[in-house]
Amino acid sequence: MVKYKALAVTANYWSPGENYLEEIIKGVKGKVSNEDFVVISEKAISTAANNIVDENRIKPSLSAKLIAKYWMRIVWGYLIGPLCHFREGLLRYLREYPLEMGSRHKQVALQQAGLLQALMFGSEGGIDGSNLAYAYVSLPLSNAYELVEKMRRRIQQSLGKKVFVIIVDTDKTYSFRNFHFTPRPKPIKGIHSFGGFLTYVIGRLFKLKKRPTPLAVAGCETSVEEALKIANIANQVRGFGSGKTVWDMAEKFKVGLTAVSWEMLKSVKHKPIVIVRKSGR
16 A cells, blocks of 8 residues: 655745746755655635635625525525534534625626536635635636646756646545545546535535545646545645635634735745655655
């Protein structure tokens, strides 16, 4: 059985407009070796690439308002949430789901990801507001394979290291024996994406094995199982930065849900890069 060891690289918060390629080089220099896996957070890349939306500028539709008021507060708060084994604190947040801000968020989800994704309780189609300031949310990358290859080439050119690069999202992939599936759109080949919130509920209801979702790999041919294993190892050592959810983030800084500033986020240690190496090398 192959064993791995991992090193999370602490970095400054990657603000919108950050040159994340240079940050990656700076972060792994002197630490990375040939054939290491360099695992990068999708959200960190999206934020640095300004692939974000200010939800304060969004006008919600009636559908978005209904989802926020009834679907989130009642269906998730009292029916689906308990079935999915949510902790009591999260259920309380859902039962008090913010109507105005939540409606704007659901409108973004409807526009960007469609109804089945908008009916998720959070991270709809890869849209996420944790570790972002004010009412900003990050969008999923549309060109993950292009970016992961660009990162691999940049590391090889700058540091002379032949590495394998993986972009990973914390949204979960569920596994039943050798069948892997996720509600997250556009995972790597071999992971099936379908169903939106229904897939999420199935995975949680039956307590299936869950791991973060690899979105793109460059530099090597790896099995789905190995990519999932490496994504999970990276997630365990990375942590959650300012918080796992927007509620956790607001609680950490003792402010309202849309009052977390960029300066607050920069005050926390972030680990957007994890180096994973096979033991014995």
